[in-house]
Amino acid sequence: MTHALIVIDMQNDFCPGGALAVAGGDEIVAGINAQMSGAGAVILTQDWHPAGHSSFASQHAGHAPFDVIEMDYGPQVLWPDHCVQGSAGAAFHPQLDLNRADLILRKGFRAGIDSYSAFFENDHKTSTGLEGYLRTRGLIQLDFVGLATDFCVAWSALDAARLGFEVRVLGDLCRGINLDGSMVRATAELRAAGVVLA
Numbered sequence: 520m521t522h523a524l525i526v527i528d529m530q531n532d533f534c535p536g537g538a539l540a541v542a543g544g545d546e547i548v549a550g551i552n553a554q555m556s557g558a559g560a561v562i563l564t565q566d567w568h569p570a571g572h573s574s575f576a577s578q579h580a581g582h583a584p585f586d587v588i589e590m591d592y593g594p595q596v597l598w599p600d601h602c603v604q605g606s607a608g609a610a611f612h613p614q615l616d617l618n619r620a621d622l623i624l625r626k627g628f629r630a631g632i633d634s635y636s637a638f639f640e641n642d643h644k645t646s647t648g649l650e651g652y653l654r655t656r657g658l659i660q661l662d663f664v665g666l667a668t669d670f671c672v673a674w675s676a677l678d679a680a681r682l683g684f685e686v687r688v689l690g691d692l693c694r695g696i697n698l699d700g701s702m703v704r705a706t707a708e709l710r711a712a713g714v715v716l717a
C-alpha cells in the first residue's frame with residue numbers, strides 16, 4: 520500500500536463554535552471518516568500552539584486578528600488565539616475517527632514560528648519530519664483533506680508536490696477560510712504545482 524490519506528487539522532477550534540471557525544468545517548467529518556477505509560495509511564495533523572504563540576494577534580500590540588505582519592521568516596497572518604496545547608479547542612472534532620490513524624503529527628509548537636504545512640514550518644526550511652516518515656514507509660501517493668483549504672491544506676499539498684509526491688486535494692472534504700482572495704490564490708497555486716483537485 521503506497522497511498523496515504525492526510526487529514527489536516529480537523530480540530531474543534533476550526534469548526535463552527537471554535538476560536539477560528541471555518542464555515543462548514545464540521546460538515547466534512549463523516550466523509551473524511553468514510554475516506555479512511557480505502558487508505559493504505561491515515562495521518563492526522565494537529566495544530567498545537569503554546570499559549571502566547573507568535574501567530575496570535577493577542578501577542579502584537581496594535582494588531583487585530585487577520586492583520587498581516589512581517590516576521591523574520593516572511594509575512595504572517597495574525598490569528599485569534601486557537602488550538603492552544605491541551606485545550607478543548609485543540610482537540611479533534613469528537614466525531615473524527617481516531618482509531619484508523621497510524622500517525623498523529625503535531626505542528627506549530629514552537630513559540631516563535633507558525634507551521635501551516637505538515638512538512639515545513641513557515642520558514643519553508645524547518646522540517647516536521649513527515650517527509651522522512653512517508654518515504655520510510657514507501658507512501659508516495661498522498662490525498663489531502665481537512666481544514667483549512669487555503670492555508671494548512673494548500674501549504675501541505677504544495678510542499679508535498681515540491682518534494683515529488685503524487686498529490687491530490689479532495690475538495691469536497693475540505694473547507695476554506697477565504698481571506699482576501701486566498702481561496703482563488705490557493706487553487707491557482709495548487710493547479711500550477713500539478714496537484715490534482717479532485
Ligand code: VGL
Binds near residue numbers: 566598667668672
Ligand atoms: C490554520 C490558520 C492558523 C489551518 C492553522 O489549519 O489552516 N490556519 N493555524
Ligand code: ZN
Binds near residue numbers: 568627
Ligand atoms: Zn494555527
